[in-house]
Amino acid sequence: xxxxxxxxxxxxxxxxxxxxxxxxxxxxxxxxxxxxxxxxxxxxxxxxxxxxxxxxxxxxxxxxxxxxxxxxxxxxxxxxxxxxxxxxxxxxxxxxxxxxxxxxxxxxxxxxxxxxxxxxxxxxxxxxxxxxxxxxxxxxxxxxxxxxxxxxxxxxxxxxxxxxxxxxxxxxxxxxxxxxxxxxxxxxxxxxxxxxxxxxxxxxxxxxxxxxxxxxxxxxxxxxxxxxxxxxxxxxxxxxxxxxxxxxxxxxxxxxxxxxxxxxxxxxxxxxxxxxxxxxxxxxxxxxxxxxxxxxxxxxxxxxxxxxxxxxxxxxxxxxxxxxxxxxxxxxxxxxxxxxxxxxxxxxxxxxxxxxxxxxxxxxxxxxxxxxxxxxxxxxxxxxxxxxxxxxxxxxxxxxxxxxxxxxxxxxxxxxxxxxxxxxxxxxxxxxxxxxxxxxxxxxxxxxxxxxxxxxxxxxxxxxxxxxxxxxxxxxxxxxxxxxxx
Amino acid sequence: xxxxxxxxxxxxxxxxxxxxxxxxxxxxxxxxxxxxxxxxxxxxxxxxxxxxxxxxxxxxxxxxxxxxxxxxxxxxxxxxxxxxxxxxxxxxxxxxxxxxxxxxxxxxxxxxxxxxxxxxxxxxxxxxxxxxxxxxxxxxxxxxxxxxxxxxxxxxxxxxxxxxxxxxxxxxxxxxxxxxxxxxxxxxxxxxxxxxxxxxxxxxxxxxxxxxxxxxxxxxxxxxxxxxxxxxxxxxxxxxxxxxxxxxxxxxxxxxxxxxxxxxxxxxxxxxxxxxxxxxxxxxxxxxxxxxxxxxxxxxxxxxxxxxxxxxxxxxxxxxxxxxxxxxxxxxxxxxxxxxxxxxxxxxxxxxxxxxxxxxxxxxxxxxxxxxxxxxxxxxxxxxxxxxxxxxxxxxxxxxxxxxxxxxxxxxxxxxxxxxxxxxxxxxxxxxxxxxxxxxxxxxxxxxxxxxxxxxxxxxxxxxxxxxxxxxxxxxxxxxxxxxxx
Numbered sequence: 001x002x003x004x005x006x007x008x009x010x011x012x013x014x015x016x017x018x019x020x021x022x023x024x025x026x027x028x029x030x031x032x033x034x035x036x037x038x039x040x041x042x043x044x045x046x047x048x049x050x051x052x053x054x055x056x057x058x059x060x061x062x063x064x065x066x067x068x069x070x071x072x073x074x075x076x077x078x079x080x081x082x083x084x085x086x087x088x089x090x091x092x093x094x095x096x097x098x099x100x101x102x103x104x105x106x107x108x109x110x111x112x113x114x115x116x117x118x119x120x121x122x123x124x125x126x127x128x129x130x131x132x133x134x135x136x137x138x139x140x141x142x143x144x145x146x147x148x149x150x151x152x153x154x155x156x157x158x159x160x161x162x163x164x165x166x167x168x169x170x171x172x173x174x175x176x177x178x179x180x181x182x183x184x185x186x187x188x189x190x191x192x193x194x195x196x197x198x199x200x201x202x203x204x205x206x207x208x209x210x211x212x213x214x215x216x217x218x219x220x221x222x223x224x225x226x227x228x229x230x231x232x233x234x235x236x237x238x239x240x241x242x243x244x245x246x247x248x249x250x251x252x253x254x255x256x257x258x259x260x261x262x263x264x265x266x267x268x269x270x271x272x273x274x275x276x277x278x279x280x281x282x283x284x285x286x287x288x289x290x291x292x293x294x295x296x297x298x299x300x301x302x303x304x305x306x307x308x309x310x311x312x313x314x315x316x317x318x319x320x321x322x323x324x325x326x327x328x329x330x331x332x333x334x335x336x337x338x339x340x341x342x343x344x345x346x347x348x349x350x351x352x353x354x355x356x357x358x359x360x361x362x363x364x365x366x367x368x369x370x371x372x373x374x375x376x377x378x379x380x381x382x383x384x385x386x387x388x389x390x391x392x393x394x395x396x397x398x399x400x401x402x403x404x405x406x407x408x409x410x411x412x413x414x415x416x417x418x419x420x421x422x423x424x425x426x427x428x429x430x431x432x433x434x435x436x437x438x439x440x441x442x443x444x445x446x447x448x449x450x451x452x453x454x455x456x457x458x459x460x461x462x463x464x465x466x467x468x469x470x471x472x473x474x475x476x477x478x479x480x481x482x483x484x485x486x
Numbered sequence: 487x488x489x490x491x492x493x494x495x496x497x498x499x500x501x502x503x504x505x506x507x508x509x510x511x512x513x514x515x516x517x518x519x520x521x522x523x524x525x526x527x528x529x530x531x532x533x534x535x536x537x538x539x540x541x542x543x544x545x546x547x548x549x550x551x552x553x554x555x556x557x558x559x560x561x562x563x564x565x566x567x568x569x570x571x572x573x574x575x576x577x578x579x580x581x582x583x584x585x586x587x588x589x590x591x592x593x594x595x596x597x598x599x600x601x602x603x604x605x606x607x608x609x610x611x612x613x614x615x616x617x618x619x620x621x622x623x624x625x626x627x628x629x630x631x632x633x634x635x636x637x638x639x640x641x642x643x644x645x646x647x648x649x650x651x652x653x654x655x656x657x658x659x660x661x662x663x664x665x666x667x668x669x670x671x672x673x674x675x676x677x678x679x680x681x682x683x684x685x686x687x688x689x690x691x692x693x694x695x696x697x698x699x700x701x702x703x704x705x706x707x708x709x710x711x712x713x714x715x716x717x718x719x720x721x722x723x724x725x726x727x728x729x730x731x732x733x734x735x736x737x738x739x740x741x742x743x744x745x746x747x748x749x750x751x752x753x754x755x756x757x758x759x760x761x762x763x764x765x766x767x768x769x770x771x772x773x774x775x776x777x778x779x780x781x782x783x784x785x786x787x788x789x790x791x792x793x794x795x796x797x798x799x800x801x802x803x804x805x806x807x808x809x810x811x812x813x814x815x816x817x818x819x820x821x822x823x824x825x826x827x828x829x830x831x832x833x834x835x836x837x838x839x840x841x842x843x844x845x846x847x848x849x850x851x852x853x854x855x856x857x858x859x860x861x862x863x864x865x866x867x868x869x870x871x872x873x874x875x876x877x878x879x880x881x882x883x884x885x886x887x888x889x890x891x892x893x894x895x896x897x898x899x900x901x902x903x904x905x906x907x908x909x910x911x912x913x914x915x916x917x918x919x920x921x922x923x924x925x926x927x928x929x930x931x932x933x934x935x936x937x938x939x940x941x942x943x944x945x946x947x948x949x950x951x952x953x954x955x956x957x958x959x960x961x962x963x964x965x966x967x968x969x970x971x972x
Contacts, residue, residue: 102846102848104721104722104725104847104848105721105846105847105848106725107846148674149674149678151672151674155671155672160672160674162678170930172930172933172934176930176933177930178928178930178931178933178934179906179928179930179931180928180931181906181908181928181931182846182906183846183906184844184845184846184879184906184907184908184911185641185844185847185877185878185879185880186637186641186646186844186875186878186879186880186908186911186912187844187908187910187911188634188635188637188646188685188908188910188911188912188913188914188915189908189909189910189915189919189923189926189927190915190923190927190931190932190935190953190954191682191685191686191690191934191935191938191953192635192648192681192682192684192685193931193934194681195678195680195681195682196677196678196681196682198678199674199677199678200677204677216725216728216729235590235591236590239590239592239702242702242775243702243775243776244775244776244777244778245776246732246776246778246779289728289729289730290729290730290731290732290792291730292730292732292792292795293732306776306778309778358670358671358672358673359670360588360591360593360668360669360670361590361591361671362588362590362591389672391671392671392672393670393671393672394671394672420665420667420668420669420670421670422667422670422672422673422674422675423675424673424674424675425670425672425673425674426672426674427674428674429674429675429676433675437675437676440675441675441676442664442665442666442667444656444658444662444663444664444665445664445665445666445667445676445679446676447658447662447664448658448664448677448679448942449676449677451941451942452677452938452941454941455937455938455940455941456934456937467676467677468676
């Protein structure tokens with residue numbers, strides 16, 4: 001690291017924008033899972049888009065790679081410099097402005113380093129919400145959430161981060177600033193660049209700002225726990241609720257008996273919602289923005305009456321066996337808590353490898369049956385603790401982290417590929433699933449990935465070791481291995 | 487055109503798949519507007535994806551370009567061979583299968599040549615709908631609608647064609663078949679290729695099949711015509727209707743007095759919906775999928791009662807001045823007819839150039855005021871017959887087609903660019919707006935377009951002369967000129 005390079009960077013971002021001491025850089029070179037760690041020449045913290053562009057140009061001129069970083073809360077090792085190329089961490093944390101809130105339009109503009117909760121707070125000040133909802137929204141940033149196309153609990157209703165963004169500002173590896181079109185609902189002028197950079201994990205360009213969609217806050221919510229006749233009937237129940245219930249289904253989470261029991265074992269203050277354990281339990285939340293749905297009728301919001309009618313028919317038809325409906329804010333919180341404590345309960349039990357797959361909605365039950373049969377035939381342990389965002393076809397399940405893992409992996413991902421599923425529904429590729437991408441992705445699609453990377457980042461300077469691009473040393477590969485968290 | 491090449495093509499697609507006589511090719515080399523016409527070496531009509539791949543390879547080996555074609559109903563000269571490169575028309579019309587309908591999942595698979603109305607009919611057989619709705623759905627195809635990211639009357643509720651597609655099969659210029667992932671609601675494995683090919687007008691690859699989203703049919707509809715206090719209040723009215731009315735707003739169309747009067751003049755059997763002409767008239771349609779909303783209460787569907795409550799408050803607040811609500815299917819048809827006959831009425835009056843722009847929703851009124859002021863200052867005529875999909879920020883307006891057009895163009899598109907709007911909201915670029923793309927698009931974005939084109943189609947063989955890529959001769963440029971239709 002030449003003093004000349006350092007002083008060039010310092011002249012761009014100022015002394016406050018440059019960290020070079022090992023002690024200062026710790027939090028930037030290790031991610032929050034603690035599984036991914038590396039080293040950086042420096043941490044550069046630009047305060048504006050021109051500073052980002054100048055930083056990239058200075059690094060590119062010397063062949064130094066850049067690892068863009070937001071809240072550093074990813075799960076697949078995509079935000080720390082673990083490649084063996086000399087690299088700086090490009091932290092967007094100082095670019096955290098949220099402005100141009102347009103309440104009528106229901107949009108705002110946020111810089112890449114703005115924290116998701118801050119964006120939501122800015123929306124709430126106008127009676128609106130930014131609905132992206134996952135565990136880390138207190139530290140995850142707009143740039144990171146978009147670069148990883150983050151999912152979470154509300155995807156069923158609002159879509160992934162991709163669907164919540166109308167336009168981006170991106171800086172390319174040669175310093176060119178790209179405006180993909182901001183705030184428009186309709187635009188057919190050229191190729192769709194927004195979706196090319198969203199989910200690209202910072203490997204094609206650096207997202208510096210975004211125009212985001214806002215939504216009205218719910219006037220009333222209905223939360224319940226249903227025991228379904230079977231996993232096969234889940235889709236019919238979801239469709240009926242969506243079509244006939246007033247308001248929108250925001251949550252349709254698979255919570256079978258074993259998951260509820262596990263959580264109750266580790267968190268004794270939480271209770272199973274139904275007396276008889278539900279083999280196919282589903283946590284449902286429906287929200288309505290209509291003041292009319294919130295109006296009381298016989299001491300109940302009107303919303304409840306509408307859903308009660310639908311539920312009654314579902315019970316008559318035998319699709320739903322039993323239902324518990326939250327009667328208070330306290331009961332609602334308890335239901336939501338059950339879902340939120342699954343991961344912690346699992347981690348208290350053993351060391352697991354967690355899968356994050358997606359299937360077509362009606363393939364969920366057939367997949368689980370088939371994967372169990374195949375694993376059994378191979379003498380391998382079945383997946384345990386199956387939960388998931390059932391309404392999105394997104395399953396999470398665990399296997400013991402032992403030396404049969406590579407064989408289990410082959411069976412699971414092989415079947416996912418046969419059924420046209422996804423081996424990474426919401427967590428992305430990063431460095432952890434890079435070899436899975438090469439192995440299990442459609443070969444035609446993978447070829448285009450390589451072409452796109454070569455076209456937009458020919459020297460492989462943007463987030464090296466992530467997604468596609470030049471390979472790393474054996475040591476870097478070993479460090480990554482098969483490590484991921486749900 | 488060598489006999490050897492012809493017989494190679496014939497061996498791929500069969501005799502029925504190859505047209506070479508000028509008389510047979512007429513409908514394939516001129517588009518339906520009649521403004522764009524060219525010539526082709528042959529029309530190749532493959533019946534399967536492998537045939538598409540083989541055709542592309544055979545052409546590429548000889549440097550022959552390919553112009554993909556669906557229903558040939560585009561408006562910007564993007565589907566006929568008007569470049570001066572030797573080209574074949576690649577018609578997808580014989581690939582029209584619609585299969586793998588999954589009613590629970592609410593998806594189906596359609597080959598590129600399937601006509602939109604056929605897709606919708608396949609959905610209707612299961613009580614579902616494919617909501618893409620524009621004038622040409624009786625001949626426009628899935629491949630064409632996706633390649634142009636078609637819009638239409640329902641975009642407010644369902645989004646453009648882009649939002650209606652879950653996955654694509656695409657053939658690249660080297661014959662590689664790409665599966666972008668079919669039917670998944672969540673998938674974070676690599677770059678988003680689906681949205682790269684959607685809207686690319688066949689210049690990056692040939693779409694051969696798609697998995698499409700289906701939706702439940704409406705159980706009940708409410709259609710009305712509102713006179714608003716001002717264009718500025720339109721957004722508030724739309725937001726209130728969306729948040730508080732049961733069901734979803736599917737249509738929010740700007741129909742000011744001059745447009746209603748024009749239609750009534752040319753179609754005397756149609757009537758203005760309100761006694762006093764509405765300066766800011768809006769045609770609204772709200773649909774609900776809920777059987778509960780369709781239930782009668784005092785001889786009216788419940789849906790009406792909910793909307794009536796909202797309307798009453800809007801009238802009290804002075805945002806809505808007057809309202810006419812369709813009381814029968816006949817009245818509804820009359821209202822919809824008014825909107826549908828605007829273009830025909832316009833065309834009966836004079837030769838116009840029609841704009842197709844989009845703005846941020848709250849920029850619509852300021853834009854119209856500013857563009858009128860600027861045109862007046864330059865001594866140019868104001869835009870006339872402003873209508874549009876107001877809920878999408880998409881305006882259509884007309885100017886007389888005379889020799890001031892280039893100057894008007896500069897003022898209109900200059901202001902659109904200043905206000906971060908779009909100069910082609912739903913019709914695309916094709917060959918007609920190619921120079922506008924180069925001139926008015928963000929320069930950083932345009933640079934990426936050129937890189938992407940070079941990367942995926944290095945020899946410029948896919949739909950030459952469209953979007954970006956090698957320039958054509960002066961003659962081909964002259965033929966295109968400034969010609970477009972709304």
